[in-house]
Amino acid sequence: MSEQKRITPDQLRSARWFAPDDLRSFGHRSRMMQLGYADEEYRDRPIIGILNTWSELNSCHSHFPERVKDVKRGVLQAGGFPVELPALSVDESFTKPTSMLYRNMLAMETEEMIRSHPLDGVVLMGGCDKTTPGLVMGAITAGVPMIFLPAGPMLRGNFAGKTLGSGSDAWKYWDERRAGNISDSEWLGVQGGIARSAGTCMTMGTASTMTAITDAMGLTLPGASSVPAADSGHQRLGSDSGRRIVDMVWEDLKPADIITDASVRNAAIVAMATGCSTNAVVHLIAMARRAGVDLDLDDLDALGRSTPLIANVRPSGKDYLMEDFYFAGGLRALMKQIEERLDTSCITVTGKTLGEGLEGAVVYNDDVIRPLSNPVYHEGSLALLRGNLCPDGAVIKPAACDPKYYEHEGPALVFDSYSEMKVAIDDENLDVTPATVLVLRNAGPQGGPGMPEWGMLPIPKALIKQGHRDMLRISDSRMSGTSYGACVLHVAPESYVGGPLALLKTGDIIKLDVPNRRLDMLVSEEELERRRTEWKQPPARFHRGYGYIFSQHIQQADKGCDFDFLERDFGPAAGEPDIF
Structure with a gap:
């Protein structure tokens, strides 16, 4: 971004909380002192909110307590002031009846938490299936500079010398178990070997699909979605993201500058080429509609018909997992393969174009990331x-x-x-x-x-x-x-x-x-x-609480399952807080 666009300290959003010489700001500064912070630590500096979806029941995010330290280190190095805020941890494994019930709750929480606090920019820490779209949807509506830090896929699974893919092989071995072909000890071995580290499913499941979509849309550092959670590169990715969000604040680079018709189309094309989860349809439509981009099922089908699947990663691919995909060059290499199909002029969180972010990308294994001449499947994933x-x-x-x-x-x-x-x-x-x-x-x-x-x-x-x-x-x-x-x-x-x-x-x-x-x-x-x-409608599922709100306002799958009152066309979002 150009130097002319850089804002000054008095234009920081947080300055409205801390700069004036009035009673309200006195109270805000007093409470910061209560927290142990001196004026020079946060005044005239971008205050960066780190929205962390960690919990002790979210195995995909079990490394986030350490990773948030890396983000904070980067923010401090760049001259910002980091503050961590806990966000709803909608984990896929334990949340019943489904984490999808709470995706919109996370989106609402993200939007309101950003709007109501003195934050100049945010780092969104997510990855487990619904955390990515939930965080991004809320941040789009809030409209402050944001960067997404993917949790990263876990290490490949292993049992008895065989490579296991989380989820995919669980279904296959369960069928064999039901057929009487798997012993108790073998079943226990699969159970212990199929998820060996922190991180999201290492197949091209919903987690890797959604972080790849967010990456391709320009909302992460280039290639961030491919870095395994347990790799030391993921620690560096955390500090890199922390440093970059500070500059994004000074550059006033917001989601509306990044998420456009073209960047959403890029994300959809990349999703099809990776062998994306069917869940991509619901989440991508919801994210696009939040940004005012008109995307529907027919658009996605047209892109699916014309985009070959070139990522040979389970379950659509036959042989490989996300760790192999990363070492084969990762998402940058895949996008380089289909560069001619993408709008490379789109701006990303780097402030540079998508094309600039793909410079130097190389495919190191053309069986994992196939050339267009030898796709896994002649059309896209869906x-x-x-x-x-x-x-x-x-x-x-x-x-x-x-x-x-x-x-x-x-x-x-x-x-x-x-x-x-x-x-x-x-x-x-x-x-x-x-x-x-x-x-x-x-x-x-x-x-x-x-x-x-x-x-x-x-x-x-x-x-x-x-x-x-x-x-x-x-x-x-x-x-x-x-x-x-x-x-x-x-x-x-x-x-x-x-x-x-x-x-x-x-x-x-x-x-x-x-x-x-x-x-x-x-x-x-x-x-x-x-x-x-x-026909008679089945009994109501909810009679009170969040579930009642959900049942009154949830839209159908073809509309992205967002709440009708959260969509852009429903009305303008609330403005900046006006009571100081």
Whole structure:
């Protein structure tokens, strides 16, 4: 950024709290003294908030207490004043029914915490699936200079000489366990070997997908999303981010300068090329809409059709994990491979263009990061479907499922709840064949509640014992980014609010046509109308508290599942605090 744009100390946002000679500012300065700080430590310096989503139950972020020290070191070296603020830790493993229920709560907390405190800029520390979009969504609306510090992927897993990928191999070994092919001691060995360090899932799951999207959008230091959590480079990334946010404040470089139509399109293209999680659809749309960028399912499908998948990383890839991806050159190298498809003039948090950030990027292993001439899959990671079963859209990940399901017809076996499904699939006498289409409904944004990751319905035990490991499954829920298989997800509108999925009956024939992007139930419109008149909405999920707010204002999957009152078009965000 140009020197002419640099602000002066009296223009710092925090100066409104501390500079005036009045009673309010006296109180603010007095409390800083109470905290042990002298005037010269924070006056006329950018005050940098470090929003830390650490908790003792968030294994992905277990290194954050140490990493925040690295960020603070960088802030201090650059002449800023760091303050750590705890933020909601929506971990993926323990938060029930789903961390997605609380993504918008984190976004609200982030926005309000920034607006209500004397912060000139923020470092956002996240990575576990919903923390990335939640933090970014809130910071976009707050509008102060921000930089995102990804948690980084954990080390690759290992058991009995085999490389394990978190999530992905858990599903595979669980199927073998259910088939009676895994002993107790082997199962314990997998359990202990599949997650060996701090950091997020080391597959191209939702965590790595969302940090890559944030990286490609220009909101991290170049390539930050690829650095493993346990690598010493991650410590340096922390201090680098701390130093850079201070300069961003002086340069007045804000999210609105970085997040544009072009940068969002870059992020979507990169997501498709990496083999992104299906969750990318919901989160990227929500992030874009917060920034006033018009992005919808059709836009994403068009980019998916034209962007080859070139990251050979599980679960879409066959052989490698994020640590291999990092040593192969990381996200910068992947973006260099598809540079001609990107708008490299976009500004990033560095104050330089995306193209400048890609200078010198090299692919060191072209089996991990493939050339365009030898992709893992000829199209991008996702395909967006429409039809009479999903008029507002649904998503499938073709590269991660058996190609024989790209065009499929079969009878539906419908479950109205997760508990019903869970019991049924272990019944070895269940009336099911490989052609059957398993359907789980009432699991969407309102029905779940919160759209849990239930979409990878387990293969029925009867089929598992016959050697089958994939079949077509459909749901209005989501699926873990570490999952795989022929799963159609995010069916919109969801069944709980009366979407067509609510009208489906066991035995109805479902037709999937991925090449033509169609998902239909072969039931006449007259019959559907008759069923519609008989349908009754399930009981309310919430009657009070945050859940009640959620149920009243959550939007459907095709709109990003944001709250309607938080979207940019709903009205202007609150201005700067005016009571001093």
